[in-house]
Amino acid sequence: MTSEQPTLDVSGLPAGVIGAAALSDVEIRVETGGQDPSPMTLTLDGEPVRGSVVGSAMVYRPRQLSDGEHVIAAELPASGILGFLKSSRTGTRTFTVDATPPTLEIDELPAATSYRDGVAVTGQTDGADRLTIDGEDVTLGQDGKFEADLPYVPTDAKVVATDAAGNETSKTISGSVTTPRIRAVHVTAHAWAHDGLRGGVLDMARRGLINAVQLDIKDEDGIVGYDSKVGLAKRSGANAGIYDARKAIKKLHRMDIRVVGRIVAFRDPTLAEWAWRNGHRDWVIQHPGGQPYSSKYGPIAFTNFANKKVRQYNIDLATEAAELGFDGIMYDYIRRPDGDLAGMAFPGLKTKPHVSVARFLRESREPVRSAGAHLSAAVFGIAATRPHEIAQDIPMMAEHVDYLAPMVYPSHWNKGEYNVANPNSQPYPIVRRSLKDFKKQVRGTGAKIIPWLQDFSLGVTYGDAQVAAQISGAADAGIDSFFLWSPSVRYHSGALR
Structure with a gap:
């Protein structure tokens, strides 16, 4: 059947x-x-x-x-x-x-002079039904060509071409921004609020001796110079309201002067003391016994660079400043305290200190640049030869910044460094030789070197001649940009003529 x-x-x-x-x-x-x-x-x-x-x-x-x-x-x-x-x-x-992904060709992005500049992304795809840049749809022509006008210079933006079967081809694009020549002087928040000191800086600008000002955002005491809207700056008592950031930037921009905001990142006694008092002890670098790490900088001066909250606080300040109009953001004290590493504890650190510091720059790069500013970091002069003494690996850090600013102050070198018998009395050779070394360290990274030079006396009297010798040393090392540091914010303008 x-x-x-x-x-x-x-x-x-x-x-x-x-x-x-x-x-x-x-x-x-x-x-x-x-x-x-x-x-x-x-x-x-x-x-x-x-x-x-x-x-x-x-x-x-x-x-x-x-x-x-x-x-x-x-x-x-x-x-x-x-x-x-x-x-x-x-x-x-x-x-x-249909398992064959579409093709995707992207034309080289045009160079820009600022991360605030718009940039056109052009190219062609074959076989794609959809194209996105960082998740935003881009119109495709019938021949697969496309053009997208971005309002900012992209940093690691993801371009994805997708066909009807869901196959994807993706590429990452980053625009190049040419760092302009910088001839700058350091200005503290209090100095900008001081009529005489501010007037001296503005006079140098009017005379064409400088084309940029480095203005402090957060200083060595952890004090934020203007009235920040960042919540932690308010809660910790860091806000000082010493100057009006928007007015300062507007005034300098009208004079065609660029403004680089300096953020002293991890030397921050204001945040460290507040965090310790409020039960956030892992925000603070400690001795192995669990007490705050004390050093020549004070009994509780350094926040823990390995802590996510500490990192985000500095990134938030940097992003806010960029949005206010600062042309560049420079991190200073982006390092561990100098001293014996065995005497320090970094709660939550899962890698080596120098790796964690470089990764902080990587985390900062996209938000700062997207907000329109260059990103840079001040580094010790010795970092080129002794990176682990302070956790500043120059090639690793250079991957994530537009430029590094080594502090090659002649007074800070030991005798015999770079075969210079007495660096403090020989400003030209120590600057030229050390900067040549830094340039080698950043080769292939895309980062520039713009040094900090000394305009103060420490052991040897410094005047126009000594400052000018450093500028000449930098120039002969192939570097035409610099920042001058004077803690008193009084400068030897004769060196700049």
Whole structure:
């Protein structure tokens, strides 16, 4: 006796064209309706394939298939059960695979002079139905060409071309910004608020001796010079409201003077003391015994660079400042305290200190640049030769900044450094030789070197001649930019003529 049997149920194939990502998850399932699936034969495009028995089903997982149409066929042979003859049963499904991703070519981005400049991203894709830049749709022409006008210079922006089958091709783009020549002087928040000191700086600007000012945002005491809207600056008591940031920037920009905001990152006694008092002890660098790390900088001066909250606080200040109009952000004290590493504990640190410091710069780069500012970091002069003494690995840090600003003050070098007998009395050779070394360290990273030079006396009296000698040393090392440091914010303008 025979009975009509239904065809085998073949399932597991998604609707439409199957792309590469979907193909890797395809599980073709042939249900028998309770019969033993073991005798079943499977063919793919007429060639036998082997499946796996799972309960009353045969399961086949194709992992790699060529583009085009394919046919999966299953046959369960006739069988006799208790005198009843079950006829053979078959099932087929036809499906189409397109696992080839679209092509994507992006033209070289034009160079810009500021991260606030708009930039046109152009290129062509073949086979894509959709194109996005950082998740935002871009209109595709019929020939696959595209042009997107971004309001900012991209940093690690992701361009993704997607076809109808869901196949993707992605590329990361970063624009290049040319760091302008900088001839700058350091100005504290209190100095800017002081009519006489501010007047002296503005006079240098009017005379064309400088084209930039480095204005403190957060200083060595952890004090924020203007009225910041960052919540932690308010809660910790860091806000001082010493000067009006928008007015200061506006005044300097009207004079065609660029403004670089300096943030003293991890030397921050204001935040460290507040955090310790409020139970955030892991925000503070400690002695191995668990007490705050004390040093020549004070009994509780350094916050913990490994702590996410501490890092984010500095990034928030940097981003806010960039949005206010600062042309550049420079981190200072982006390091561990100098001294014996065995006497320090960094709660939560999961890597070496110098790696953590460099990663902080990587975390800062995108938000700061997206807000429109250059990113830089002040580093010790000795970092080029002794990076682990303060956790400043120059090549590693240079990967994430527009420029590094080494403090090559002649008074800070030991006798004999770079074969200079007495660096403090020989400003020209120590600056020239040390900066040549720094330039080697950053080669291939895209970062520039713009040094901090000394305009103060420490052991040797410094005047116009000594400052000018440092500027000449930098120039002869191939560097035409510099920052001058005077803690009193009084400068030897004769060196700049």
